[in-house]
């Protein structure tokens with residue numbers, strides 16, 4: 156139990172980078188980008204291929220992320236220059252990437268089990284003393300995590316990306332990107348090239364997605380052509396759950412919420428799969444239910460609160476009237 | 483400063499919906515001139531504004547700003563030189579962003595946008611001073627989301643955002659039309675103040691004839707895609723509403739039931 160929850164948090168921290176990418180397209184740019192399912196695999200596949208061919212894992216990961224950036228830029232170009240509807244542009248890019256990814260990978264699965272990856276590089280740098288110190292917190296647990304290295308390093312990486320994103324969205328360029336998602340007509344009248352901003356924004360979004368894909372592949376030890384299926388839904392689920400639980404007052408708050416959402420999504424899925432009558436094929440259904448719950452619950456709570464408030468006001472009014480009548 | 487030569491624009495040419503929106507427009511504005519534009523619905527006032535700002539490209543004709551032909555310059559490039567305030571108070575600001583962020587975006591209008599924070603301490607003080615001139619108390623609400631402001635407050639903010647980088651041309655398209663009378667009066671006053679403070683070359687469309695007479699030093703009357711009447715200077719200062727109605731009747735040979743029916 157403890158071990159599987161630990162694993163859930165660990166992969167949640169990695170998938171959070173993908174969720175931040177989805178946040179950038181869906182929320183900031185208001186662009187429903189479905190490229191994600193493809194660009195996630197692009198990152199995983201290209202990085203996997205390069206590692207198998209002997210490239211250093213860090214360089215390979217960066218190249219994978221850059222390939223995702225290019226894919227996103229193409230989606231952006233299809234939408235802005237080609238005037239193709241945003242959803243369709245993303246879908247077209249997604250299916251095109253399926254073939255392109257297979258070309259790069261050469262076969263549907265690229266195994267990295269015998270290769271040096273970022274993950275085992277991190278582990279070899281890690282001091283086991285930290286592990287035993289941290290594991291001593293769990294005295295009495297029958298099994299303890301073998302290493303904290305991945306969790307801690309990945310959390311640091313994800314947070315670093317979060318802070319960079321926070322900073323970027325407050326720069327002059329970042330403000331213009333946010334305004335492009337908010338009021339395109341206005342920011343164009345303030346001399347911003349909205350087409351360029353959309354292309355760059357969707358590029359960055361898919362760069363993050365591909366980076367996440369590259370890390371997930373190294374974490375799992377393989378890249379698979381189908382590992383991206385449904386990724387966009389997981390990303391959206393993370394964004395929506397995060398916003399519902401942690402709020403979205405400021406940029407820094409939302410990006411933190413998105414990371415939280417990604418981790419909670421993994422934890423909930425892990426817990427759900429331990430329930431006896433649920434099977435791993437029910438995963439998609441569980442995801443759908445989770446997203447619906449995250450969307451609907453805040454609304455229900457809000458209208459409850461409103462109702463209560465109105466009832467209280469009404470009671471106060473009645474009481475005042477009653478007092479006036481008796482006076 | 484602004485020259486328009488032989489500009490014509492027809493919508494849906496060759497279809498039953500064909501509409502000549504601009505019919506061979508020629509005009510010249512001097513630096514610092516403030517023109518008010520009146521005319522009935524569909525006269526082509528907004529189309530003219532859109533041609534100047536670059537959101538529409540005319541079928542023929544040239545638009546020159548400072549002797550540079552900008553007719554094929556895309557809107558986002560031209561807007562370095564052209565400030566706009568729209569009729570809809572929602573249109574000129576980004577609602578989910580704060581007042582200071584909106585101002586920062588306007589501040590970058592005539593500069594290259596960089597990867598440095600848009601709102602710095604120094605700029606904040608700057609913004610506060612600018613907002614102070616509006617007398618709406620917005621200077622104390624720099625971190626408020628613009629979506630929370632009233633229509634009048636937003637329009638005042640839009641006006642400030644359109645003007646404080648001192649664009650070569652300022653275009654105002656019925657920017658007080660969506661406001662209640664007292665707010666409209668306030669925005670009208672602020673408009674007069676900022677235009678004269680920065681000496682901006684301005685074109686303002688309005689359906690309010692009194693406003694058209696009170697503000698500015700030149701007046702255009704448009705009808706059916708043409709500028710049918712153009713007065714400036716002393717002659718304009720002495721105009722009254724009745725003169726405008728008489729003038730319309732003289733030129734068009736049509737009876738006007740009331741100023742509301744045709745111009746209002």
Ligand SMILES: Nc1ncnc2c1ncn2[C@@H]1O[C@H](COP(=O)(O)OP(=O)(O)OP(=O)(O)O)[C@@H](O)[C@H]1O
Pocket residue numbers: 493494501502503521522523524525526527528529530
């Ligand atoms: N995008 C468009 N497509 C087709 N016709 C248009 C378009 N924009 C404007 N028109 C037509 O061109 C004519 C001029 O429109 P314009 O908006 O310039 O009028 P206006 O003088 O601003 O009127 P109003 O006072 O109602 O704002 C109108 O008949 C209008 O129907």
Ligand SMILES: [Mg+2]
Pocket residue numbers: 527528529655
């Ligand atoms: Mg109009």
